[in-house]
Structures are given as C-alpha cells and as structure tokens.
Amino acid sequence: MTAVLQIVFDALSLGSLYALGALGIALIFGVMRLVNFAHGDFIAFCVFAMLWPSTDAAAIVFAGQLPSYLLIPLLLLIGATLSVLSELIVFRRFRNTNPATMMIASFALGFVIRHLLLMLYSSRPKSVTLWPSLGLPVEFLGAHIPMLQVVTIIITLIVLAALVLFLKRTRYGLEMRAAAENFTMARMLGVRANGVILLAFAISGMLAAAIGLILATNSGTTDIGMGANVMLIAFIATVIGGLGSIPGAVAAGFLIGAASVVFQATLPHDARVFRDAFVYGAVIIVLLVRPQGLFTPKSAKQRV
C-alpha cells in the first residue's frame, strides 16, 4: 500500500512538471502555431538568473538570497520578460512563415540563450540551496513523501486552477481561446493579434520560471541542460494531447509522467535502463491509435 502510494506521488509530481511544461508550449502553439524549442532554455535562464554571472566554481547566489515573497515574483517577472522579448525581437517576424522555419528559428534562439549562459556562468554545475526544509519527508498514510513533491503537486493544481479561471472567466482568456480556435476569425471579430500573442508568451515565460524554481529546489544544483529534458517531454505531451488543446496538453503531461514512473517501478531490473525506450515506444503506439491526439480541438480537424 505504501509502495503504491509512493508511486502515485512520484507519478503526480513528475507529471505536474511535464504538465506545466506542456502548458507553456501549448499556449504559444495555440495562438501562433509555433513549437517553441527555446522553452527549455527559458527554464534554464530562469534558474541561472538566481546566480550572479561568474565562471568561478563557487556560485555567488544573488537573487536566490531574497526572501521567497520577493524571489518568486522576481523570477516570474524574469521569465515573462525574456519570453515577451523573444516574441518582440524574433518571433514577431516569423508569423505566417512555414512551421518548420519557425521551429528552427526557435531552436536557434534557444541555442543562443544556452551559449550565452555558458559564456556567463561556465558549464560547471553550481549548487543553489532554496528552501532546504522542503526536502524533508512528510508522513502520509504510512508512506514517506518528500515535502517538495506535495508542494509541486499543490502548486501545479493552483496554477492550473488559476489558468482555467483566467481562460474561462476573463475577457483576455476568452480572446486567447478564440485565437487558438481560429486566429483569422478572431482577428476579424476584434481580437488584437499582438496583444493575445504577447500575453501567451508572458504566461508561458512565467510557467517556465515556475518549472525552473521547482527543478532548482529539487536538485539543489543549476545545470545548463536542466530545462531541455522537460521541454522534450512537454513537446511530446502537447502533441499526444492534441495540438492546440490546453486540457489535452495537461492530461498528456500527467500521463507521460505516470507512464515513466510506472515503467520504472514495474519493469524487470535488467530492462529498467531501457525505460525511456519504453516511454517513447508507448508514445508512438498512442500516436498510431490516435494520430490527432487524445483530445482533438475542433479547429484541428482537417478540412478539404
């Protein structure tokens, strides 16, 4: 029973991370059909923003020292700013180009950000301690669950609830959903294209910052590649969930997280190292069964 509970919590917390990532990619894809490969580097940027730029081995913690009620808004702001700037400087000029071109442009942007970070901070992993008390386990129905897992799940649920409220109850949320459904039509009905796209980028950047905070707290180190893995899975999750479908992206994020944890727990020991192969294999099978994704938005139906 406790083992099962442990697996459930592992799956939920890993799934939360993937779901937050998938959300950040799905929001932007919805409004401008851009698969943002720079998202992983946005995450890394937010993590590194807590440190003072230096190539020394010892990390000089800068923003990371701030009390949490200042640190969290500051990082969210950094994430949002970076994301909005990338829209203004780069992606704005790629509207209506071939999706492959946009994808490669976003990858090139991520490449630039990553190497900028490498230049400023060097490739050494650095330790950054945030809220060490979160690493302690709490007892829950006999299972020892790290506090951080519980916090991650709660934060994700709060973010999801806030986003649902925003999308369903506010004027801007309505505009964003309309733009995701049919961008041309939404513009004709008075939705401002630039406004909606900027908003989507800002929210996506904040989600990247949230993932960065969780990752940094979890591992206690900063590493240049830490966002890339989440981004990859998140990217796959948005497709499995049905491109353009926001609930689908979240559900698929949780699903992939759960699949990884369950494969990890149930595969025989020798096959455990091949867990990722099983996960990717499962992804291919899901796509074969449902090529349009698990949740298909109406706008994605192909018309002739």
Added chain:
Amino acid sequence: MSQRPSVIRQTILTPIVLIAALLVMAALTYCFGSRAFNRTAVEMFINIMIVVGLYVFVGNSGLLSFGHISFMCLGAYMTAWLTIPPVMKSITLKGLPVWLLHAQLPMWIATPISGFFAALIALIIGRIIMRLSGIAASIATFGLLGVVNNIYSNWDSVTGGQGSIVGIPPTMNVWTGWIGAAVAIVIAYLYAISRSGLALRATRDEAVAASASGIDIVRERLIAFVVSAFIIGLAGALYAHFLSIVNPGAFYLRTTFVTLSMLVVGGMYSLSGAVAGVVAMSVLIELFRNLEKGVGLGSHTIALPNGVQEIAIGIITIVILMYLPTGLTRNLEFRWRGWPLQRRLRRPAQTALKELN
C-alpha cells in the same frame, strides 16, 4: 521526337554543378589546406551527406523528421562492429554474436552494409510510422530517436554503453569524403526525378489531390524514408571512420538540430539548398572558430571570447531565416536561366490561407 526535352536533360545540371563545386573545394583543400582544415572539410562532406539524406525525405514529403540521426547511429555502430579488429571486440563488446565478433571487413565493404542495415531498420519502422502524417509523424520520428539513443546508450555488452567504442580504422580523407557526398547527391537526384519522387512531391503540395489521382501516400513516403535512411546510414559509417570512435551522445539532439538548421537555412525543398546550407554554415563555423583563435592585426592579435562562435551562428541563422524564410536558395535549384522548370508556379492562395490557421 518529342517537343519537350526529357526530365533528365532539364535537370541533370543540378547534380553536376553541385558535385563539381564540391570537387573544386576538395581539390583546393587537398592542395592548400592544413591538416586541421582537411578535417573540417571532411566533416563538411559528411554533413552534406546527412543533410542531403534528410532532404530526400523532408524535402520531397514535406514532413519534418527528427529521427534521421538515429540512422546515422545505426550506420556508425554497424561499421564499428564490422571493422574493429576481433581482438579488441572480444574485450569491449562481449555481447556481440559470434559471427560478428570474428568479422573484420575493409571499410569499403562495411560502409555499404551499414547503409543497408539502416535502410532495413527504416523499412521495418517506416511501415509503422509512415501511416501518420503532419506533426504526429514528426513526433513519432522523435520517438524513434529517443528509442534508438536509449538502447544504444544502455546496451553495454553490445554497444559499449555511454562510453566510446575505439579502434575503428580511421580511413577518411578529403577524397573519400567527396565520394561520399557525390554518391549521396546522385542518389538524392535519382530519387527526386523518379516516379516515386514526383508522386511524393505531389502529396507534399496537395495531399488530397494527389491521393485522388491514385498516389499511395504511405508507400511513396516509405520509399523516401528508406532511401534517406540508406544515405544517412552511409554518412554515419563514414563519420565513424572519420573520428575512429563512436559514442551514442554524438547521435542525438544536437546533431539532429544542427543538421535540420542547415537544411532549413539552405532551403528545405531543394537539393541545391541542402548542399548550400551545409557549405554556408560550415564556412561560418570555420570563420568564427578562427576568429576565436585570434586574428593578427599588425602586432596585435584580436580574439573573440570563447562561446561567441555559437551565439553568432545562432543569431545569423535567425537573421537569414527572417529575411529568407524559404532558405538561401529560396527552394530553387541551380539551373541555366530561362530553362522551363526554373519558373516555379506560385503557391495557390488557398494553401496560404490554410497555413494561417
């Protein structure tokens, strides 16, 4: 006598011009280049093979593939298994089957075998993946990349795991690199003018109309997938002979994106674009590599700080795509002016609208 010149006469110039241009580069490198520059040139030729292989699938089908670098991995390891001396294999790669453990073939036999091996795997996996279309197919190829990388990085007894396999005979020079690139270009050209290539391009431009005209989309895609896997398998084998070591990390995301960027920067729907993209990016990389090393200006040397190379290349890629979204060649092929095929039809307005949404 037909009025129009045949397809071959209309298009043969493209591969000839490309191969001749590469021959000039190879000759100049061989005569004047330093040892390091020779290696850069070989790397460029191998990249040309990879990107031309990608073009065979991506350019003709219009589907973006993230999985082709896994065929490079398959080819490289195959040639490693075939060419490393048995004495070394019996120490590091104990899990190999006996016949493979005792095999030692020369490079010119092992390389085609590696290509066919990659093509065979592509045939098996492609039968599954090619049923998908659009972004789902791209993600499925991504899955393929993940599966292959995960297996090759963890199957220690056969692939040496995360570490490198050493001892592959280093038999590459500029000329073998040039031959490889020329073979890739010829295969890609022959595929592009073949019946299947034409049919596949029709499905790329108007899938519904092509399918209504009796084209079996899945079959044509599968053919292109296998042909491109063969080319990239060859490239992987030559890459192994170039570095003389292989490790799975070399065949993963970074290579995938770098080669895709080269293809898109050059122009993803044309063979000339594939080659031009690699040449342009290689020149840029070499240029900035030298700038980082330092340039003598009178008595001073000015050197860019380390890391500027990658940043500059990323920015240049973005700027090129900003102003030339269809790539350096704008998806055209090198041809004499005034030839009939050079004037491309404009894309129909409806397709443009469809892309908007």
